[in-house]
Amino acid sequence: MSLHGSDRRDTSSAGGNGMVAAASLRLRLNPNKEHKPDGYEDLQLDFSPNIFSSLERYLPPSMLNVPRDDKAKFMREILLKYLPLGERSRPLHRELYSVNSATFFVPSFLRAINDNTEQSFRSIMSEPSPGIFIFDIFQTNFCELLLSEIENFEKWVTETKFRIMRPNTMNKYGAVLDDFGLETMLDKLMEGFIRPLSRVLFAEVGGATLDSHHGFVVEYGKDRDVDLGFHVDDSEVTLNVCLGKQFSGGELFFRGIRCEKHVNTGTHSEEIFDYSHVPGRAVLHRGRHRHGARATTSGNRVNLLLWCRSSVFREMKRYQKDFSSWCGECSREKKERQRSTIAATKLMHLHAAVPANIIVVPYFPLLFTPLSCEHESIQICSIIIIAHNSRSPHLHKINFKRSCVHACKLHEMENRGNKVNEGRVKGSTAAAYGCCNSEVEVNEEKRKNWERER
Ligand SMILES: O=C(O)CCC(=O)C(=O)O
Numbered sequence: 001m002s003l004h005g006s007d008r009r010d011t012s013s014a015g016g017n018g019m020v021a022a023a024s025l026r027l028r029l030n031p032n033k034e035h036k037p038d039g040y041e042d043l044q045l046d047f048s049p050n051i052f053s054s055l056e057r058y059l060p061p062s063m064l065n066v067p068r069d070d071k072a073k074f075m076r077e078i079l080l081k082y083l084p085l086g087e088r089s090r091p092l093h094r095e096l097y098s099v100n101s102a103t104f105f106v107p108s109f110l111r112a113i114n115d116n117t118e119q120s121f122r123s124i125m126s127e128p129s130p131g132i133f134i135f136d137i138f139q140t141n142f143c144e145l146l147l148s149e150i151e152n153f154e155k156w157v158t159e160t161k162f163r164i165m166r167p168n169t170m171n172k173y174g175a176v177l178d179d180f181g182l183e184t185m186l187d188k189l190m191e192g193f194i195r196p197l198s199r200v201l202f203a204e205v206g207g208a209t210l211d212s213h214h215g216f217v218v219e220y221g222k223d224r225d226v227d228l229g230f231h232v233d234d235s236e237v238t239l240n241v242c243l244g245k246q247f248s249g250g251e252l253f254f255r256g257i258r259c260e261k262h263v264n265t266g267t268h269s270e271e272i273f274d275y276s277h278v279p280g281r282a283v284l285h286r287g288r289h290r291h292g293a294r295a296t297t298s299g300n301r302v303n304l305l306l307w308c309r310s311s312v313f314r315e316m317k318r319y320q321k322d323f324s325s326w327c328g329e330c331s332r333e334k335k336e337r338q339r340s341t342i343a344a345t346k347l348m349h350l351h352a353a354v355p356a357n358i359i360v361v362p363y364f365p366l367l368f369t370p371l372s373c374e375h376e377s378i379q380i381c382s383i384i385i386i387a388h389n390s391r392s393p394h395l396h397k398i399n400f401k402r403s404c405v406h407a408c409k410l411h412e413m414e415n416r417g418n419k420v421n422e423g424r425v426k427g428s429t430a431a432a433y434g435c436c437n438s439e440v441e442v443n444e445e446k447r448k449n450w451e452r453e454r
């Protein structure tokens, strides 16, 4: 199991990355995420203004606060120096660089977002397995434009022998969309469209406070990546949309949500879910939902991934140990703890309230049904109930489907010589011994007789 981490970037290629050196100043290898870059839309530049905003985060610290024109000049020189004239990666489809709802999204998705209610969201999606939401999001034309923009970018990368960062340590192909000018558009996609959904669907993992993203495309098929191993994403919420093209295989397989501590624990049958990608269709899931992608066996598959993160959630998580609101294993552990606490409480009650020769616990007529009324000796994995308010207290034996701590306790008392199958109960004292283990066999007819007898 691996974490698809945010800082998976290949730092070993420092010297080989053409953009690193410029005059005597060097760009940073990793962006300064705290720095808020200037906007460059109003300047007449050779390259997309978004490239300048993205690149600004890589400026050496001494340049971050110089006047904007100086930064633009510096960055332009770097870009011109390393990009042969005429072969610059100019945007092919400028309309992709800012969100245009009417041309990007299918009408059903837009309507749901505009309504902004849980009901409207759920009306356009299915949840075939808990925490995995599937819905149509992008128009075919938008997918095609984005695919051709990516191709254009990759052609330029190949021709200029420019070394780009791959999206993950697990991918040899694909590209970080943020790095070639789509960061602002993807930010808007997260803020205006994915955050409203996540606020409702993933509230417990910071869905309402998503505030940064990592946006990239993955590419599978011939001469591309084949499959993707089992992993969790470095995100709170992941949007995964298939852009095309024609392919077979490449199914996603999901295997339950896990916190860091439980990431390698086993899968339960109800957590198994496989999904086949459809172009234009989105899968939205928690980043901690364990998954992988099977081999794309023919054709080419390109998917857009938007890992959405919440800094607030990440900060709060540092102080928490129990993630039972979303981690399948924490949740199972918690239920188990609650079961034992109930059992322990009953045991304490038993010790405090009764004479040594009678065993007492609260009486749970609906949960316990006597299977026989013989005054027979008590066995392990059996239970004695003396009915509440019974005129003639009876001992009832109940068989457990599995052994129970109480039964063992009973056995222990018997061994100590206590007469546990005798005694009278006064007034309304509940005189029974047991636990509300719902796995007790229930015999409805006998329960009714017993009620009548009372
Ligand atoms: O190939 C896919 O659809 C899954 C991609 C993925 O899970 C990832 O890149 O994190």
Ligand SMILES: [Fe+2]
Residues within 6 Å of the ligand: 004, 231, 232, 233, 291
């Ligand atoms: Fe993933």
